Every structure is written in structure tokens, then in C-alpha cells.
Amino acid sequence: MLKYIFRRVLIFIPTLFLISLIAFVISLNAPGDPIENLVTAAQGGESGSALSDNLLRAKDSLRHQLGLDLPVFYFTITSAASPDSMYKITDKNQRESLERLVDNYGNWDQISVFFEQLKKLNIAARSLLPDSNVYKPMKKETAEGLADVVENESFALMLSHDEVVIISKFNTIRSLLNENKFLGSVKDAFNKAYTAFENMRNNASRWKNWIPQINFFGYNQYHRWMFGDGNWLTGKGSIYTAGVIRGDFGLSYATRQAVTKTIKRAVPWSMTMTLLSVMLAYLISIPVGIHAAANRGKLFDRASSVVLFMLYSLPPFFIGTLLLITFANPDMLDWFEANGVKPATGYPEGASLWEKINISGPYLVLPLVSYTYSSLAFLSRTMRVAMLEVINQDYIRTARAKGLTPFLVVYKHGLRNALLPIITVFSNIFPAAIGGSIILEYIFGIPGMGQEIIQAIHTKDYPMIIAVFTLSGFMTLIGYLFADIMYAIVDPRISYSSK
Amino acid sequence: MADEQKNTTQFSFRKYAWAQFKKNKPAYYSIYILGFFAILAIFAPIIANDKPLYIKYKGETFWPAFSFDNKYVIKDPATGKEEILQLDITEWKRLDYESVVWAPIPWSPGKADIPNSDYVKPGGDQKFIDSKGDTIYMPGRFKHLLGTNASGEDVFAGLIHGSRISLSIGFISMGIASIIGLVLGSLAGYFGDHRLRTRRARLWLTIAGIPIAWFYAFSLRSFTLKDAIADSGFMFLVQLILSIILFFAVVWLFSMIGKILSRGSFLGKEVNVPVDSYISRGIEILNSIPTLILILALAAIAKEPSIVYVMVIIGLTSWTGIARFTRAELLKIRNMDYIQAAKAMGFSEKRIIFGHALKNGLAPSLVSIAFGVASAILIESSLSFLGIGVPPDTVTWGKLLFQGKEHFQAWWLVIFPGTAIFITVTVYNLIGEGLRDALDPKLKQ
Numbered sequence: 001m002l003k004y005i006f007r008r009v010l011i012f013i014p015t016l017f018l019i020s021l022i023a024f025v026i027s028l029n030a031p032g033d034p035i036e037n038l039v040t041a042a043q044g045g046e047s048g049s050a051l052s053d054n055l056l057r058a059k060d061s062l063r064h065q066l067g068l069d070l071p072v073f074y075f076t077i078t079s080a081a082s083p084d085s086m087y088k089i090t091d092k093n094q095r096e097s098l099e100r101l102v103d104n105y106g107n108w109d110q111i112s113v114f115f116e117q118l119k120k121l122n123i124a125a126r127s128l129l130p131d132s133n134v135y136k137p138m139k140k141e142t143a144e145g146l147a148d149v150v151e152n153e154s155f156a157l158m159l160s161h162d163e164v165v166i167i168s169k170f171n172t173i174r175s176l177l178n179e180n181k182f183l184g185s186v187k188d189a190f191n192k193a194y195t196a197f198e199n200m201r202n203n204a205s206r207w208k209n210w211i212p213q214i215n216f217f218g219y220n221q222y223h224r225w226m227f228g229d230g231n232w233l234t235g236k237g238s239i240y241t242a243g244v245i246r247g248d249f250g251l252s253y254a255t256r257q258a259v260t261k262t263i264k265r266a267v268p269w270s271m272t273m274t275l276l277s278v279m280l281a282y283l284i285s286i287p288v289g290i291h292a293a294a295n296r297g298k299l300f301d302r303a304s305s306v307v308l309f310m311l312y313s314l315p316p317f318f319i320g321t322l323l324l325i326t327f328a329n330p331d332m333l334d335w336f337e338a339n340g341v342k343p344a345t346g347y348p349e350g351a352s353l354w355e356k357i358n359i360s361g362p363y364l365v366l367p368l369v370s371y372t373y374s375s376l377a378f379l380s381r382t383m384r385v386a387m388l389e390v391i392n393q394d395y396i397r398t399a400r401a402k403g404l405t406p407f408l409v410v411y412k413h414g415l416r417n418a419l420l421p422i423i424t425v426f427s428n429i430f431p432a433a434i435g436g437s438i439i440l441e442y443i444f445g446i447p448g449m450g451q452e453i454i455q456a457i458h459t460k461d462y463p464m465i466i467a468v469f470t471l472s473g474f475m476t477l478i479g480y481l482f483a484d485i486m487y488a489i490v491d492p493r494i495s496y497s498s499k
Numbered sequence: 500m501a502d503e504q505k506n507t508t509q510f511s512f513r514k515y516a517w518a519q520f521k522k523n524k525p526a527y528y529s530i531y532i533l534g535f536f537a538i539l540a541i542f543a544p545i546i547a548n549d550k551p552l553y554i555k556y557k558g559e560t561f562w563p564a565f566s567f568d569n570k571y572v573i574k575d576p577a578t579g580k581e582e583i584l585q586l587d588i589t590e591w592k593r594l595d596y597e598s599v600v601w602a603p604i605p606w607s608p609g610k611a612d613i614p615n616s617d618y619v620k621p622g623g624d625q626k627f628i629d630s631k632g633d634t635i636y637m638p639g640r641f642k643h644l645l646g647t648n649a650s651g652e653d654v655f656a657g658l659i660h661g662s663r664i665s666l667s668i669g670f671i672s673m674g675i676a677s678i679i680g681l682v683l684g685s686l687a688g689y690f691g692d693h694r695l696r697t698r699r700a701r702l703w704l705t706i707a708g709i710p711i712a713w714f715y716a717f718s719l720r721s722f723t724l725k726d727a728i729a730d731s732g733f734m735f736l737v738q739l740i741l742s743i744i745l746f747f748a749v750v751w752l753f754s755m756i757g758k759i760l761s762r763g764s765f766l767g768k769e770v771n772v773p774v775d776s777y778i779s780r781g782i783e784i785l786n787s788i789p790t791l792i793l794i795l796a797l798a799a800i801a802k803e804p805s806i807v808y809v810m811v812i813i814g815l816t817s818w819t820g821i822a823r824f825t826r827a828e829l830l831k832i833r834n835m836d837y838i839q840a841a842k843a844m845g846f847s848e849k850r851i852i853f854g855h856a857l858k859n860g861l862a863p864s865l866v867s868i869a870f871g872v873a874s875a876i877l878i879e880s881s882l883s884f885l886g887i888g889v890p891p892d893t894v895t896w897g898k899l900l901f902q903g904k905e906h907f908q909a910w911w912l913v914i915f916p917g918t919a920i921f922i923t924v925t926v927y928n929l930i931g932e933g934l935r936d937a938l939d940p941k942l943k944q
Binding site (some may be wrong): 011014015018019020025026029030077078079099100101102209210212218310312313315317318321322324325328329331338362432438439442453456457458460465468469472473476477480498 | 792
């Protein structure tokens with residue numbers, strides 16, 4: 001048994017690694033730049049696209065703080081054409097346009113020269129101050145407008161990769177430069193950039209794209225995320241993050257608070273609902289299932305089978321909404337509260353636990369019914385099947401022949417061996433306590449983990465999503481392990497020793 | 500003894516199972532209900548459409564509901580004036596026709612009927628603007644039988660078109676899941692841990708081929724795939740399938756090179772590949788991944804939400820049940836006489852597995868597929884209820900239900916879509932149960 005548990009725990013390691021990897025890959029592919037999101041959030045909704053130097057510096061330091069200036073993973077498979085230092089280009093859009101240029105032309109040396117020249121062109125265009133003597137006949141606004149066009153086009157060039165688009169943008173700038181002498185200060189930079197472009201286009205080496213190349217990186221984003229930025233084993237010397245293995249899931253993009261803090265606040269609600277509903281489900285379903293099995297084919301069995309089957313197929317969000325529009329609707333029956341778990345004003349000060357339960361009661365009835373009914377249906381059905389198998393066995397007949405009461409036969413002798421499905425359901429509690437029931441919490445406004453997940457998905461708060469994903473994966477594993485151990489305890493015939 | 504022998508050879512399990520299944524009336528009738536739903540879904544554009552199926556208008560005949568172009572130019576024979584009908588914005592119901600055939604439900608999903616906006620209940624007073632521009636009571640033919648939602652969209656039309664989504668969810672996601680599940684399950688079951696032996700060079704080269712195949716299929720095509728995502732869900736599916744084919748082609752190429760190189764005592768040494776262990780561990784790992792959160796997170800990544808992604812993701816995460824069933828079945832089948840016979844005749848492993856063993860081991864996975872479809876429909880409707888992963892212009896059952904949750908008075912937005920989901924899920928569950936009972940040899944007596 002111990003050996004089995006040990007083997008099970010060993011499997012935890014690759015599983016958790018894979019789960020964390022999936023979570024990490026998802027967050028990498030998330031749309032939008034997390035830095036932009038954070039900076040925008042910090043500025044209170046102001047757009048972060050302005051190019052002030054202060055802002056750029058703030059972004060860079062934030063990037064460093066989050067480790068986004070590191071390579072992504074221990075290794076990358078790229079083409080021989082793309083450099084192993086691509087990760088150093090921090091702007092997501094610029095990086096993508098560069099990668100696409102590599103994809104088009106395959107000659108990194110020329111591409112990097114081209115990009116450097118574009119940067120210079122952009123700087124020159126930005127510092128463009130039309131000389132009032134030169135643009136004389138023109139209005140000041142018109143001249144500044146033209147200068148702006150040059151600036152915008154040169155910036156757009158840095159984000160373009162399509163040859164046709166690039167050429168058309170070059171042409172726009174060129175014709176502007178030719179027509180308006182006051183823009184002359186850009187001309188030099190423009191010519192250099194254009195030569196670099198021609199050079200890149202004429203010296204394309206596309207074949208390099210077809211050769212795979214593996215790059216290795218010791219210290220990378222994944223490593224940092226997993227083990228923190230200090231010593232990976234002891235966690236000493238970490239500055240920004242202690243790593244997931246030490247329970248540090250980083251900052252939420254939405255609230256800028258530690259993710260773990262939010263989780264700690266939300267989990268109790270999810271856990272309470274899950275535990276209460278499972279207890280209720282047990283209380284009802286075990287007797288129902290047993291009774292149905294003991295009276296197989298009789299009216300009770302057939303009726304309960306039909307009802308339970310229907311319950312089983314009813315989507316929880318349908319039931320939840322139905323309950324709401326029936327019992328929490330001023331037009332129908334206004335018995336319960338529709339939203340939340342406590343009054344909007346909160347509990348009165350100094351309320352005892354009992355008072356709190358009393359106040360929250362009306363809020364919790366409908367959610368609990370919705371939470372309970374689906375596991376109830378599943379449990380009773382499996383309980384019935386398990387009991388049917390047990391009830392035909394010899395030892396039950398023996399017990400009956402001994403003259404034991406039917407109650408004793410069923411509940412003392414039969415139940416123990418029919419407990420396996422009960423355990424299976426119980427092991428589902430572990431992940432449910434962390435993940436909550438997303439849809440029911442959403443319908444009833446319960447401030448648990450399910451709500452947090454929905455919120456995180458709508459605000460693209462990936463640290464939060466990843467944390468929940470990893471944690472509920474972990475709890476699922478714990479649940480499996482728990483179930484396996486319980487199986488062996490309840491039913492000694494189950495043995496896990498290898499043959 | 501001889502008699503018994505004869506009986507068993509004539510006994511066809513397939514016929515027997517079908518007879519058993521037929522005896523299970525709810526399950527048997529469920530197939531008919533399913534067929535009915537399929538017809539509804541296939542003919543949805545004819546059943547619920549705000550364009551007339553056929554019109555005779557100013558002397559000319561048209562088939563607006565079947566038309567591909569978006570503009571009719573009609574010349575009035577009396578005045579000679581030209582009238583242009585823009586198919587998608589014309590108020591069809593206000594025109595004066597010489598003759599007209601309407602669709603059974605003369606409304607389209609997602610198209611607002613402005614006079615009847617703001618939750619008109621079924622059987623309630625409905626307004627209609629006639630050809631003269633007067634507001635009158637809704638003529639019986641055009642009544643919103645199941646009411647409307649906030650913007651005046653017909654609920655019945657939404658229900659009919661929503662059935663297309665729940666039907667295609669079943670096909671696409673379970674199609675993907677079955678392919679993965681059947682292949683991996685039969686490999687694990689047939690070979691087990693000890694029966695797949697290969698030469699060392701071939702094994703090594705095949706393993707080395709995987710990252711390289713990944714490079715050619717996915718890294719190299721990353722921008723093609725990305726552009727396809729931006730284009731449409733369908734294009735993405737096509738490109739993805741191309742990439743996957745490319746992936747396997749490269750792996751196969753490496754394995755072939757390995758076959759050629761497998762000579763000599765070192766490179767040509769036979770080694771054992773524990774396929775079953777690998778696949779079973781993989782299933783275990785996948786089972787401990789919180790699927791719903793994964794689907795939610797992935798659906799949120801997609802820049803343009805599309806039902807196709809949701810289907811693909813559900814398909815990619817729900818094959819484990821099918822694989823487990825197939826594995827268990829093939830573990831039994833591989834020891835049967837006809838497999839030995841096929842081996843003795845020198846058939847290739849591929850032919851034995853996919854031509855003989857899998858064909859006979861398909862039945863149990865059907866159970867898993869039926870239940871899988873039910874849960875896929877549930878997941879999809881939950882997602883659209885939450886408003887995640889569904890484009891704004893698509894009408895689904897879950898989305899209608901959500902509108903009902905937002906507006907308690909509109910009970911018809913809850914009851915009808917909810918019942919539709921319930922019936923579909925029940926039908927699949929009944930079929931699944933029927934199949935399980937029919938295929939379970941334990942119930943044979």
C-alpha cells in the first residue's frame with residue numbers, strides 16, 4: 001500500500017509539470033501585452049500607447065519585475081534564420097513583425113540592420129520640428145499635420161511585414177518628403193532605411209527558414225515562474241517572486257494584488273457550498289438508492305429511476321434559472337433572495353456565527369438546491385447499481401438466512417461494499433472546492449472561486465486563471481489519491497500491490 | 500455438443516445487440532427524436548426564415564430564401580420605375596405580393612422585429628406594421644409563437660437555428676475525440692506493454708523525428724495558422740488538419756529512414772516499446788486537468804470567438820473515455836483466434852488493428868461517444884450561457900437562456916431553450932444507456 005501511494009505521488013510530478021506547462025503556454029498566447037494591461041490599470045484606464053520616455057522606462061522595469069525580459073522556456077525550436085536573441089525585443093507587436101520578416105526573407109543580419117534604420121527614422125520623424133521659414137506659404141497646422149503623417153507612417157513601418165504594405169508606406173513618406181522641403185531633416189534617415197530595405201529584399205535567404213535549430217536557455221520565464229527568481233531549491237535571494245512551488249502565483253493583472261490573497265478570500269465560499277451540497281446529496285441519495293435496489297422493479301424503483309434520470313439530464317444552469325424566476329421573482333413567489341450570499345449592507349456589526357447563518361439562509365437555499373440535485377441524481381443511480389450487485393451475492397443471502405432484519409442486512413452488510421461510488425463522488429469535492437461550480441456561482445452571485453474565474457477570463461487576468469488551473473489540477477490528483485486509499489480501506493479485496 | 504457449436508457460430512452479436520437495443524423503448528424512440536432534430540437542423544434556413552420562400556412580386560417571381568445574391572432589381576411594368584430589393588434589409592412582410600409562400604416560421608434568428616422588442620410574451624399582444632405603414636395587431640400567420648427577447652428577435656427561430664449548433668457540436672467534437680480515442684485506445688490495447696517491438700535505430704529516429712516534425716508542421720507554419728485564426732474558424736480547422744498531416748508525414752519519414760538504418764547488432768537490436776503504459780499515463784494526466792477551466796481559458800484566448808474553437812477544444816479534451824473503452828476491448832480481442840489467424844496469414848499490424856480488431860471492438864466506444872455528445876452539448880450551452888467563446892451574432896440555446904436569466908419576467912426565454920437542451924441531452928443519454936445495456940454481456944441472461 002505504502003509503495004503504491006509512493007508510486008502515485010511520483011506520478012504527481014510529471015502531471016503537475018504538464019498542467020503547469022499547459023497553463024503557462026496558454027498565458028503566453030493570451031492576446032494583448034500584459035505590460036500594457038498593467039500600465040493601463042495603474043494609470044486608471046488611460047491608454048498606455050503614448051510613447052513618453054517615462055512610460056517606456058516604467059514598462060521596462062515592470063517587464064523586468066515580471067521576468068518578461070527572459071526567454072520563454074528551457075529550449076525553443078526555431079528556424080536557423082531567426083536569432084536566439086529574439087526574446088530581447090520586448091514589444092510584442094514589434095517582435096511579431098520582425099518574426100514575420102524573418103519568415104519572409106530569412107536573413108537576420110539584413111533584417112536587424114533594416115530595423116535599426118527604421119528606429120532611427122522613427123526618432124528623426126518624431127523630433128521633426130517644421131521650420132517656419134521653409135513652410136512659409138503653408139499654414140502651421142497643415143505643416144504639423146504633414147509632419148505627423150511622416151511620424152505615424154514611420155512608426156507603422158516598424159509594425160509592418162508585408163512587402164506591398166512596406167513599399168506603399170515608403171512611397172507615401174517619399175512623396176511627402178519630395179513635395180515638402182521643410183521635412184528635409186528626415187530625408188537622410190529615410191534614404192538609409194530604404195537602402196536597408198532594398199538590401200534585405202535583394203539578399204533574401206529563405207532557405208534558412210527550412211532548417212530547424214534548437215536553442216537552450218538555463219534561466220527562463222517558465223523556470224522563474226515555477227521556482228522563483230532566487231535559488232531554485234531553497235528560494236533564497238528571490239526579489240520579485242518565490243515561484244509557484246512556494247505558493248507564489250504572482251500579481252493579478254486586474255487588481256495588482258497577490259493572486260493567493262484573492263484565492264484565500266474566495267475559497268471558503270466555494271468550499272462551504274460544495275461541502276454542504278455533497279452532505280445533503282449523501283443524506284438523500286444513499287437511502288433512495290438502497291431502497292430502490294432493495295425493491296427492484298417495484299413502483300418506487302421505477303418512479304425514482306425516471307425522476308433521477310430526468311434530473312441527471314437537466315442542465316444546472318437551467319434549473320438554477322428556473323428556481324430563480326419561480327422563487328426569487330416578485331411577480332411569482334418572492335421567497336428567496338436572487339443574488340449574493342448576504343445583504344448588500346453586509347452583516348450587522350458584531351454578529352455571531354449563528355446570526356450570520358440566519359441572515360445568509362434565505363440566500364443560500366436556491367443555490368444549495370441547484371448544487372445538490374445533479375450530484376444527487378448521479379449518486380442515487382450509481383448507489384442503486386452498486387447495491388444491486390451486492391444484494392445478489394451469497395453473503396447477503398447468508399445474512400438473510402440467519403434471520404437478520406432486512407434493515408441490518410442492507411445497511412450493515414450490504415452498504416459497506418456498495419460504498420465505492422460514494423467515495424468516487426467524494427473525491428470530486430477536492431477540485432470542486434478550489435474551482436467552485438463556475439456556472440452556479442455565476443447565476444446566484446456567490447463570491448467564490450467560480451466567480452473569480454469568470455471575472456479573470458473577462459478581464460484576461462491570466463495569473464489568476466493559471467493559479468486556479470494549476471491548483472484545481474493539483475486538487476484533482478489529491479482527490480484521486482484519496483479515493484484510491486479509501487477504496488482499499490473500505491473494500492479489502494482491492495489491492496494495489498503489483499503482480 | 501455439435502448443436503451448440505452450430506448455434507454459437509450463427510449467433511451474431513451485432514444482431515443480438517440491436518435486438519436488445521430495440522427492446523429498450525425509450526432508447527429506441529430517442530433515435531427517432533434525434534432524427535427529427537437532425538431534420539430541423541438541416542432544414543433550419545427553410546423552416547425559420549424572415550425571407551419568403553417564394554414570391555410573385557410585380558409580375559416577377561423570386562425565391563428569396565434560396566437566393567445567393569443580395570439584390571433584386573424589379574421594374575414596375577406599369578410605371579417603368581425600378582425598385583431595388585436589398586435582400587438582407589428589406590422589410591419583406593410589408594410588401595404587397597401577388598402570391599407568396601412564407602417559411603413555417605417567418606422570422607430569422609438574430610434579426611430584430613422592432614415593433615415587438617422588449618420581451619413580448621407568447622400569445623401576448625403583438626404589433627405589426629403593414630404595407631401602408633399602419634400599426635395593427637399581428638396577423639396570425641406572423642405571430643411570434645414563442646415570444647421575443649429584448650431586441651425583438653423571435654425565440655422560435657432562435658431555437659430552430661440553435662439546434663444546428665448542438666448537432667454540429669456532437670459531430671465535430673466527438674468526431675475529433677473518436678479519432679484520437681480509437682487510435683490511441685486500440686494501440687494501447689492491442690500492443691499492451693510487451694507486444695510492440697521495433698529495431699533500435701527506428702525507435703530512436705522516430706523519437707528524434709517528433710520535434711523536427713513539430714518544427715515543420717507548427718513552427719514553420721505558425722504565421723499561416725495565426726492568419727487562419729484571424730480569418731475564420733473553418734480556415735483554422737483546415738490549416739490545423741494540414742499541419743497535423745504534415746506532422747505525421749515527417750514522423751513517418753523519419754521512421755522509414757530508421758527502418759533502412761536498422762542494421763547490425765547495435766542499431767538493429769530489437770527493443771520493446773511499452774505503448775500501453777505511455778498512453779495510460781497520458782490518459783491519467785489528461786484526466787486530472789480541469790477541463791472546464793481549460794476550455795474557458797482557451798476560448799478566452801481566441802481573438803475572434805468562434806463556435807468551431809469550442810468544438811475543437813471539447814474534442815481534444817474528451818477522448819479519454821473512448822480510449823479507455825477501446826483499450827479494454829482490444830485487450831480481449833487481441834487474444835482471439837481470428838487475430839491469430841490474421842497474423843498467421845502475414846497481414847500487417849496496421850491491417851490487423853484497424854481492419855480486424857478495431858472493427859470488432861468498436862461497439863463499447865459507441866456508449867462513450869453517446870454520453871460524450873450529451874456532455875459536449877452541456878459544456879457548449881454552459882459556455883454560451885456565460886457568454887464565453889460564442890460570437891455575438893450567433894444565436895444558441897444557452898445564450899437565449901441567459902437572456903431569460905437577465906430578465907425574470909421573460910419566462911419563455913428560460914423554459915423553451917432550457918427544455919430544448921434538456922430534451923437533446925436526455926435523448927443522447929437514453930441512447931447511451933440503451934447501448935450500454937444492449938452491449939453489456941452481463942445482462943445476457
